[in-house]
Structure formats: C-alpha cells, structure tokens
Amino acid sequence: MKYRSALLIVFLIIVADQLLKFYIKTNFYYGQEVNILGHWFRLHFIENEGMAFGMKLGNADLGKLVLTLFRLCAVAFGFYLLKRIVDRRYTRGAIVCGALILAGALGNLIDSIFYGQIFTESTFHRAQLVAFGQGYGKLFHGRVVDMLYFPLIDTTWPKWMPMIGGRELVFFEPVFNLADAAISTGVLVLLFFQKRFVHTRISTPKTKKPETVTN
Numbered sequence: 001m002k003y004r005s006a007l008l009i010v011f012l013i014i015v016a017d018q019l020l021k022f023y024i025k026t027n028f029y030y031g032q033e034v035n036i037l038g039h040w041f042r043l044h045f046i047e048n049e050g051m052a053f054g055m056k057l058g059n060a061d062l063g064k065l066v067l068t069l070f071r072l073c074a075v076a077f078g079f080y081l082l083k084r085i086v087d088r089r090y091t092r093g094a095i096v097c098g099a100l101i102l103a104g105a106l107g108n109l110i111d112s113i114f115y116g117q118i119f120t121e122s123t124f125h126r127a128q129l130v131a132f133g134q135g136y137g138k139l140f141h142g143r144v145v146d147m148l149y150f151p152l153i154d155t156t157w158p159k160w161m162p163m164i165g166g167r168e169l170v171f172f173e174p175v176f177n178l179a180d181a182a183i184s185t186g187v188l189v190l191l192f193f194q195k196r197f198v199h200t201r202i203s204t205p206k207t208k209k210p211e212t213v214t215n
Contacts, residue, residue: 003086006099010082013103017178018110021145025115026129030122033149040152046175047122047143061141068112068140075109078102093189093197100186107179108144115142146175 028034028045035042049064082098116137120128137143153171157164190197 001086001092001095003083006082006086006095009096009099010103010106013100013178013182014107014110017103017107017182020147020178021111022129024147025119025122025127025145027126028122028147029124029126039154040150042149042151043147044149044175045122046146048146049143061138064112064141068109071105071109071112075102075106078105089200091197091199093193094199097186097190097197100182104179104181104183104186107177107182111144112142113140115145117142144177146177146180148177148181149175 024043024045028043030045030047033042033044078098079102082095082102085098086095115135117132117135117139118129119135119142120130121136135142150172151170153169155169157167157169159165
C-alpha cells in the first residue's frame with residue numbers, strides 16, 4: 001500500500017469528521033438530542049475539553065494547553081510513523097489501522113486548536129461561525145465536539161437489587177465523534193488481529209533458472 005493511499009484515508013476521515021462537527025455545532029444548541037434509529041442511536045450535542053469519549057485532564061487552562069500540545073506532537077510523530085510502516089512494507093491492514101488512528105488524533109486536534117477561535121459559544125442558541133480570533137476561546141483552547149450516542153440499553157436496575165435498585169442503567173453511555181470512532185477502530189483491530197497485521201510483507205526472491213551450457 002502506498003503512502004499517498006494512506007494519506008487519502010486520513011484526508012477522507014478528516015473531511016467527514018469536520019463536516020459533521022460543523023453541522024452539529026451550527027445547527028444544534030448545546031445538549032440538543034435527536035433520535036436517528038429508534039432510541040438506541042441518537043445525535044446528542046456536547047463538547048469536552050479533554051480526551052476521547054469526554055475524559056479530561058484537569059480543568060485548568062494549563063491542563064488544556066498541555067493536552068493540545070501533546071496531541072500536536074503525537075500527530076506529528078504519527079505522520080512519521082505511518083510513512084515508516086509504509087516504507088517497511090507492513091501489511092495493508094496495519095497501514096489502514098495506522099491511518100485511522102492518525103486521522104482520529106488529527107480530527108480532535110483541529111477542534112482543540114481552532115474551534116475556540118472560529119465559533120461562538122454553544123449554549124441554548126446555535127453557535128455561529130465567526131472571523132478568526134472572534135470566537136469563544138483562545139488558540140489551543142478549543143473544545144472537542146461530540147455527538148454520536150448509542151445507549152443500547154436504557155432502563156433501570158430492578159428494585160430488589162441492593163444498593164443500585166431503581167437507579168438508571170445506561171449501557172454504553174459515552175458520547176463521541178467520528179475521530180474517536182476512527183481511533184478506537186484502529187486500536188481494537190490491531191489488538192485483535194496483531195498476529196495477522198503487525199508484520200512486514202516478506203517477498204520471496206525469484207530463483208534464477210539454471211544456465212544451459214552449449215558446447
């Protein structure tokens with residue numbers, strides 16, 4: 001698989017991720033939820049200042065800046081690593097997984113760097129796209145847009161159960177985005193199929209035909 005093909009995968013995921021985030025950011029008010037397929041697949045608009053699936057690294061501005069700079073370094077190293085595994089002729093599966101992980105990291109990095117500069121605050125009113133520098137936050141302090149919500153089970157625990165009886169039970173509660181999904185897919189596929197994917201493709205050298213000697 002060629003490096004430009006891997007970059008094309010990265011590009012397509014970034015475009016899809018950012019188009020969906022722009023749509024959600026400018027058409028949903030914060031916390032708005034829309035059912036897509038019944039009640040188990042919803043678009044639910046939230047933002048987070050931290051890592052994938054809403055995890056956080058502190059609440060201070062310094063923590064946000066450190067996380068964004070870490071993402072930036074990770075993405076830069078990701079491009080180098082992706083080129084390296086292509087040059088070393090790793091399997092197509094390993095290269096595609098690497099491209100998925102890189103695309104996901106870059107997608108969330110774009111939010112962290114630029115969204116605070118180009119969008120107004122998302123509250124009970126839909127955010128507006130504004131001139132660069134007129135947004136809700138500083139450079140490198142943007143919030144990541146999440147919207148994909150799959151509460152496959154949304155019920156309550158039986159009342160007879162001690163401690164948790166009657167409490168809400170939601171299975172797979174995190175809200176995430178396409179970038180998070182790309183990272184998770186790439187990592188999980190590598191973990192489950194590492195013996196199949198994580199190795200170089202060894203080409204068998206061609207054997208020379210014996211020369212015929214003529215008298």
